[in-house]
Amino acid sequence: MDYRETARGILDAVGGPSNISNMTHCATRLRLNLKNENIDDAKVKAVDGVINVSKGGGQYQVLIGLEVPKVFDEFEKLVNGSTDNEVSTQIKPHGFKGYVNALFAAIAGIFSPLLPALAGSGILYGLLLFCSQIGxxxxxxxxxxxxxxxxxxxxxxLPILLAFSAARRFKVSPYIAALIAGALLYPDFIQLMGTHGNGAMTSFLGIPVVLMNYNSTVVPILISIWAYSYLYKWLDKHVSKDLELVVVPLVCLLVMVPLTVIVIGPLGVYGGQFVADVVNWLIKNVPLLAGVVVGGGWSFLVSFGIHWAVNPIMINNIATQGFDFICPLTFACNFGVIGAAIGVWLKTRNKELKSFSLTGVITICLSAIIEPTLFGLLVKNRKIWAAQMIAGAVGGAYLGLTKVFTNAFVFGSVTTFPAFVAKNSNNFLNAMIGLGISVIVGIILGFIVTKKDERLA
Structure with a gap:
């Protein structure tokens, strides 16, 4: 793929730079806010490198795949290089819906660059546990x-990595952001807790400070860098350019580090933990319902691009507890898609649909990307989509009942199976059974609802 030519083709197809008000991307999609949304989808899909398009969360979403960051870089250069007013890569909120869209876009923009590191580390740990168990x-x-x-x-x-990524998202210095996070992990600061742990007390200029352990936390640093972005931009606007090099970082560190440890940090730790505890309580106490809802409904969330709201909870669970019960349920969805696609492949006589379905199966097995099959097949055929949802729900119910967990934040594919490896050998076995159920149910239902003369819409 020629990233620049793909970017140029998309830009021309969506009406050029003047039609774009905001732009960003997530793990697989270029997300655009367009002034005129009357776009010829077929023209966008015809661009080399574009898999599909969809509309969700108030955005025009162009599905590209894992190479989207490289395409976005070229796209951003083309857009901002051809207009006097630089187009923002952040969503400007208008009304409640606008703020929700901005939140989802921010989450996606912050976490997307970290996914390879999170997934690779998790898989490495799973393989390490496996090698240890077999001697x-x-x-x-x-x-x-x-x-x-x-x-x-x-x-x-993780706080330092998130700080750097969030700062890039908010268009402020990522290095100062990393320093703010680094201060929270500084050994002498951590030692102030002594043997007491979270809740130990100290003071800053006479102000009481509740000490927390910030390693592996998610929420505190995100709130801190969000607040820092406003301070940084204000200083950048009002401080003389001659003093900017020294004054801006000095003031940012003097203000944000104490503000974080005094106010933002404790609130973020307790607030983030409360949300995670509620979700985890539901998973642990009503696992059947949780498995059905997440396993069956995950593809619906993905279709609108709002599944990113749940991802930080999973990442927080892995970082703080070392395991997560939600991630396996997303596997159930993906393997339900695999099953439904195989069912379609077995039933249809249309060569184009056969090829598309089989390609989708291989793509999901290797890379966990369900969007091509989701938008190219399921969304267009609601019966097949319903078959996939049922398959995901049934498999998810089994995974929930048996309390299967992953030790890494990964997307559901065959290549990420090591995330199920744990000291409890039943975890891997139950994971394979649950995912097998999703595939088998998907094949059966997909075969039943597919017509022999079924075609790609």
């Missing part, structure tokens, strides 16, 4: 310790 690597060896450090460093230093 290939001793847990007392230097090899085990080094690989453990490699796989868990991303979670310990």
């Amino acid at each position: 290939w690597i001793s847990q007392k060896s230097g090899t085990f310790v080094i690989l453990t450090a490699a796989s868990k460093a991303v979670f310990y230093f």
Whole structure:
């Protein structure tokens, strides 16, 4: 794929730079806010590298796949290079719906760059546990310790990574942001807690400070960098350019580090933990319902691009507890899509649909990207989509009842199975059974609802 030509083709097809008010991207989609939404979808789909298009969350979404960051970089250059007024990469909120869209876009923009690091680290840890269990690597060896450090460093230093990513999203200095997060992990600061842990007290200029352990946390640093972005932009606007190099970082650090540890940090830790505890309580106490709802409804959330609102909860669970019960239920959805696509492949006589379905199966198995099949097949045929949802719900119900968990935040594919490896060997077995159920139910129902002369719409 020629990223620049793909970007140029998309830009021309959506009406050029003058028709774009905002732009951003997530893991697989270019997300655009258009002034005139009367766009010829077929023209956009015809661009080389474009898999599909959809509308959701108030945005025109162009599905590209995992190469979307590179396409976005070229797209941004073309847009801002051809207009006097630079187009924002952030959603400007208008009304309640606008704020919701801005929230989803911000979450996607912050977490998307970190997904490879999170997934790779999690898979490495799963493989390390597997090698340890079969006796290939001793847990007392230097090899085990080094690989453990490699796989868990991303979670310990997650606040710094999130700070850097959030700062880039909010268009402020990512290095100052990383310093703010780094201060929270500084050894001498952590030692102030002594043996008391979270809730220990100290003071700053006579102001009481509730101490918290911020390694592996998500919410506090996101709120802190959001607040810092306003301070940074105000200073950048009002401080003389001659003093900017020293004054801006000095004031940002003097204000944001104390503000974070005194106010933002404790509220963020307790607030984020409360949300996670509520979701986890539902998963643990009504696992059947949770499995049905998440496993069956995840593809619906993905179709609108709002599944990103749930991802930080999963990441927080992995970072703070080392495991997550929600992530396996998203696997059930993906494998329900695989099953439904196989059912269609077995039933239809149309060569184009057969090829499309089989390609979708291979894509999901290797990369966990369901959007091509979701938008190219399921959304267009509600019966097949319903078959997939039922398959995901049934498989999700089993995964929920057996309390299957992952030790990493990953997307559901065959290549991410190591995330189910745990000291409890039944976890992997139950995961395979649950995903097998999703596939089998998907095949059966997909086969039943597909017509022999079914075609791509």
